Amino acid sequence: MRVLVIIDPPSSLRPRSDTSVVIMEECLLRGHSVFVCEPQDLSLRDNLPHAEVQQVTATNRQTAPALTLAEGSALHPLGHFHAVLMRKDPPFDSAYLQATQILEYARGQTFLMNDPRGLREANEKLYIFRFPDLIATTLVTRKMDEIKAFLAKLGTDIVVKPIDGFGGSAVFLVRPGDSNVNAILEVSTHGGHRWVMAQRYLPEGKLGDKRILLLGGEPAGWLRRIPASDDIRANLAAGGTAHVTELTARDREICARLRPHLIADGLHFVGIDIIGDHLLEVNVTSPTGVQAISRLYNFRLEAKIVDYIESHAPRMG
Ligand SMILES: Nc1ncnc2c1ncn2[C@@H]1O[C@H](COP(=O)(O)OP(=O)(O)O)[C@@H](O)[C@H]1O
Numbered sequence: 541m542r543v544l545v546i547i548d549p550p551s552s553l554r555p556r557s558d559t560s561v562v563i564m565e566e567c568l569l570r571g572h573s574v575f576v577c578e579p580q581d582l583s584l585r586d587n588l589p590h591a592e593v594q595q596v597t598a599t600n601r602q603t604a605p606a607l608t609l610a611e612g613s614a615l616h617p618l619g620h621f622h623a624v625l626m627r628k629d630p631p632f633d634s635a636y637l638q639a640t641q642i643l644e645y646a647r648g649q650t651f652l653m654n655d656p657r658g659l660r661e662a663n664e665k666l667y668i669f670r671f672p673d674l675i676a677t678t679l680v681t682r683k684m685d686e687i688k689a690f691l692a693k694l695g696t697d698i699v700v701k702p703i704d705g706f707g708g709s710a711v712f713l714v715r716p717g718d719s720n721v722n723a724i725l726e727v728s729t730h731g732g733h734r735w736v737m738a739q740r741y742l743p744e745g746k747l748g749d750k751r752i753l754l755l756g757g758e759p760a761g762w763l764r765r766i767p768a769s770d771d772i773r774a775n776l777a778a779g780g781t782a783h784v785t786e787l788t789a790r791d792r793e794i795c796a797r798l799r800p801h802l803i804a805d806g807l808h809f810v811g812i813d814i815i816g817d818h819l820l821e822v823n824v825t826s827p828t829g830v831q832a833i834s835r836l837y838n839f840r841l842e843a844k845i846v847d848y849i850e851s852h853a854p855r856m857g
């Protein structure tokens with residue numbers, strides 16, 4: 541199988557935590573050919589989507605660089621690859637949007653994970669509104685006064701976060717009566733020019749949130765992430781620590797509710813965050829956590845992912 545992974549600059553991949561690295565490692569172990577490119581390497585020519593790619597000859601999950609690349613690059617139509625994995629990190633900016641619009645023309649020629657239409661359709665924070673009964677009280681607005689009114693009405697702590705953030709960046713805790721409220725809201729909304737999500741703070745989050753990775757809408761791996769004692773954010777990238785956990789009936793219910801939506805949207809591989817009974821977000825762009833889960837449970841979650849890719853890839857020569 542020939543697999544193309546669209547990533548951020550290869551030198552930015554973190555050997556010990558990046559999920560793309562271990563998916564590529566597993567592909568190489570199975571004798572597949574692995575290639576990478578950045579979104580800027582995509583083009584449409586001769587009426588077909590193409591990519592200028594570099595071949596990955598080795599991965600390293602201990603020390604940088606995480607990828608060893610062969611000399612030189614080659615231009616191929618995307619249909620040359622059995623699978624194309626779009627794994628560039630957010631933000632979902634206009635260049636990202638345009639990349640998905642180019643990928644659209646590869647539909648039917650290769651296995652697209654995740655589907656570019658699904659990537660466009662599913663804002664990682666806003667997707668939760670499809671399941672109003674699964675979420676904490678939430679307001680999405682650009683207007684600072686509306687967030688202050690929301691805070692006053694709830695009378696409890698709230699979290700304010702960008703709707704295009706990831707890795708815990710710019711997730712603020714705001715308390716009623718806090719004299720920094722105005723300043724925090726100015727910064728987070730960029731003075732009223734950017735939508736943010738204001739959400740009831742879930743105090744159970746202190747004990748950790750749960751990250752569940754879903755393949756084809758089915759839970760494939762999970763872990764609990766406990767925030768550092770001086771932080772509300774459980775993201776491993778923000779100092780959270782990884783712990784073994786089990787799925788509760790509620791967790792399984794949340795996954796089952798998501799499943800038909802994920803399948804309809806071609807969102808084959810996603811990561812969801814849950815605190816207590818509530819769904820926080822659905823990561824669709826570059827879900828992560830595979831290395832941490834594989835280490836915790838001493839198994840190779842990446843093997844399940846590559847099994848999934850193999851079973852969906854078109855049969856080609
Ligand atoms: N409503 C909330 N209550 C408590 N903690 C929260 C809430 N929203 C976010 N957090 C904490 O912040 C982290 C990051 O928030 P999340 O919505 O997942 O955004 P990101 O895309 O940055 O991961 C969560 O994993 C959780 O630890």
Ligand SMILES: [Mg+2]
Pocket residue numbers: 707708775813821
């Ligand atoms: Mg998250």
